[in-house]
Amino acid sequence: MTVIPSAARDLSLGQPGGWFRLREGQLALPLALAFLSLFLAPLLMLCGVSFFEDDKITRPGLGTWAKFLGDPFTWKVIGDTLLLGVKAVITTMILGYPLALVFMDAGPRLQKVLIFVIVMPLLLSVVVRTFAWIVILGREGVINQALLGLGLISEPLKLLQTELGLVISLTQIEMPLMLLPLISVMSRLDPNLRDASAALGASRWRTLFTVIVPLSMPGLVAGCLLVFASATTAFISQTVIGGVRLIYLPLLIWQQSLVVFNWPLAAVASLTLLISVLSVVGALSWLGRRSGGYVHG
Amino acid sequence: MSSMGRRHSLADISYALVIGGLATLALLIIVAPVVIVLMTSFTEGRSLKFPPTGFSLQWYEALFDPSKSRQIHRAATNTLEVAAWSTLIGVVLATLASLGLARSRGRLARVADGLFMSPLVLPGLTFGLAALMYFTMIGLRPSLNLIIAGHMIVTVPFILRTTTASLSQLDPALNDSSQSLGASWLYTLRRVTLPLIAPGIFAGAFLAFMASVDNVPVSLFLSTARTDMLPIRMWGMMESTLDPRIAAVSGVLIAAAFLLMLLMEWTVGLTRRMRD
Numbered sequence: 001m002t003v004i005p006s007a008a009r010d011l012s013l014g015q016p017g018g019w020f021r022l023r024e025g026q027l028a029l030p031l032a033l034a035f036l037s038l039f040l041a042p043l044l045m046l047c048g049v050s051f052f053e054d055d056k057i058t059r060p061g062l063g064t065w066a067k068f069l070g071d072p073f074t075w076k077v078i079g080d081t082l083l084l085g086v087k088a089v090i091t092t093m094i095l096g097y098p099l100a101l102v103f104m105d106a107g108p109r110l111q112k113v114l115i116f117v118i119v120m121p122l123l124l125s126v127v128v129r130t131f132a133w134i135v136i137l138g139r140e141g142v143i144n145q146a147l148l149g150l151g152l153i154s155e156p157l158k159l160l161q162t163e164l165g166l167v168i169s170l171t172q173i174e175m176p177l178m179l180l181p182l183i184s185v186m187s188r189l190d191p192n193l194r195d196a197s198a199a200l201g202a203s204r205w206r207t208l209f210t211v212i213v214p215l216s217m218p219g220l221v222a223g224c225l226l227v228f229a230s231a232t233t234a235f236i237s238q239t240v241i242g243g244v245r246l247i248y249l250p251l252l253i254w255q256q257s258l259v260v261f262n263w264p265l266a267a268v269a270s271l272t273l274l275i276s277v278l279s280v281v282g283a284l285s286w287l288g289r290r291s292g293g294y295v296h297g
Numbered sequence: 298m299s300s301m302g303r304r305h306s307l308a309d310i311s312y313a314l315v316i317g318g319l320a321t322l323a324l325l326i327i328v329a330p331v332v333i334v335l336m337t338s339f340t341e342g343r344s345l346k347f348p349p350t351g352f353s354l355q356w357y358e359a360l361f362d363p364s365k366s367r368q369i370h371r372a373a374t375n376t377l378e379v380a381a382w383s384t385l386i387g388v389v390l391a392t393l394a395s396l397g398l399a400r401s402r403g404r405l406a407r408v409a410d411g412l413f414m415s416p417l418v419l420p421g422l423t424f425g426l427a428a429l430m431y432f433t434m435i436g437l438r439p440s441l442n443l444i445i446a447g448h449m450i451v452t453v454p455f456i457l458r459t460t461t462a463s464l465s466q467l468d469p470a471l472n473d474s475s476q477s478l479g480a481s482w483l484y485t486l487r488r489v490t491l492p493l494i495a496p497g498i499f500a501g502a503f504l505a506f507m508a509s510v511d512n513v514p515v516s517l518f519l520s521t522a523r524t525d526m527l528p529i530r531m532w533g534m535m536e537s538t539l540d541p542r543i544a545a546v547s548g549v550l551i552a553a554a555f556l557l558m559l560l561m562e563w564t565v566g567l568t569r570r571m572r573d
Contacts, residue, residue: 027396038428038450099319101316116558120555127513133331135347137335263430273420
């Protein structure tokens with residue numbers, strides 16, 4: 001019997017050798033057509049619109065890009081947006097990594113409960129998670145009530161519409177994105193490695209930093225990527241908790257497109273968001289690949 | 298010898314304290330907001346204070362009252378309709394595509410796979426704005442169909458990923474033996490391949506459905522007052538004066554997420570699938 005290379009195999013519908021023959025790869029055509037007409041075409045048009053200079057989209061030119069990138073305010077907004085992503089990555093890592101360690105050491109029953117608790121918020125609307133933080137951080141919120149009750153403050157603290165409040169909220173909102181890849185990698189680590197390290201006299205700290213952290217690097221990098229990409233573009237959390245005075249790129253895009261109707265500027269801003277987020281994500285995943293292992297998103 | 302033992306146990310204690318403490322804080326920060334929202338939604342008061350004053354179902358009553366909350370109901374119906382259609386279309390297209398690409402190693406197949414997965418990394422806002430400009434400039438009026446198309450694009454990677462994973466675990470010998478026994482390709486697909494990859498398709502469809510219900514960046518640009526979507530309406534309820542009914546909406550969504558999670562765990566083992 002000869003072996004037919006799978007990719008080139010003919011699919012005969014009905015009788016073998018029937019009249020309707022189809023190559024297997026062509027089954028991907030409907031989705032490919034959908035992506036060409038509904039995904040690539042819009043993105044190409046977005047690029048096209050960014051090279052017009054007026055909001056009626058009649059005068060082609062590089063004027064909008066020049067104006068946008070020549071404005072120091074733009075660079076502050078880009079910097080703030082990327083910095084917000086970095087802060088969210090750091091806080092989710094500091095809290096998420098220990099939780100993943102505890103998960104790794106836990107018995108099967110506790111693991112089931114933990115993964116339920118970790119995945120549940122992911123299935124919960126981002127809007128609900130954002131709303132929760134209004135209740136917690138508001139003037140009459142949990143934190144202020146508790147601090148006032150304990151007599152630690154006399155005036156309610158202003159936590160909403162501050163970057164601190166936003167970072168605290170994003171820590172919870174983005175936490176599952178950090179935890180899932182970490183847990184996925186850590187639960188595949190060979191427990192013998194830890195036992196061997198302990199048997200050779202290493203303390204748990206030493207085992208953590210010389211054995212577990214290097215081996216879980218792919219999961220850590222994947223988690224950082226997901227949290228960074230999500231926190232920098234979290235429009236609802238940024239506008240509701242950050243307010244309108246903290247301006248990040250998503251708010252700028254929304255204002256220019258749906259409030260001011262300056263489509264070329266909105267296109268330039270959204271491409272700037274795309275380029276800046278993707279370049280950080282690309283750099284991180286390159287680092288992740290260099291550190292051994294592969295990144296899976 | 299004994300001093301070394303003590304040093305180790307000191308290190309172990311500090312490890313347990315620091316790691317255990319941070320992990321507890323992480324759990325607290327994950328769980329507490331959900332509990333706080335649920336408790337607040339049963340408040341007797343007129344505002345969303347915590348701890349809530351008394352117990353009442355007033356905000357749930359206001360939410361389920363068809364005359365008082367018509368806009369919210371319409372937004373919820375739109376959201377479910379869009380999620381159902383975009384998932385259904387996504388399942389058909391993604392299953393076909395993964396069957397087509399599963400065994401190809403060619404360059405074109407790799408490019409196609411990368412393209413289909415790219416909505417996962419591309420900022421949703423950029424695609425949402427692009428879709429708005431595109432649909433407007435080719436002369437389409439805003440409608441639920443356009444939102445369905447947009448949601449299908451951004452949620453299809455979830456279905457593709459789980460379906461492709463199931464297909465790759467499938468023993469190719471099953472396929473070959475079915476065909477060598479004279480079964481047509483379609484018969485093999487129907488009786489062998491699809492039943493075996495159904496849990497994968499189902500898990501992906503579930504994730505896609507939830508992602509559509511939760512979608513903000515595409516709906517933000519494509520929905521209008523007539524085609525309002527629930528997350529966008531809820532955003533409006535938080536942006537101006539805080540409408541306490543949002544606590545009741547959140548309560549309903551928390552309950553739904555909880556039940557769905559249990560259901561998926563029992564049927565296809567979602568958490569195991571997400572860990573792999």
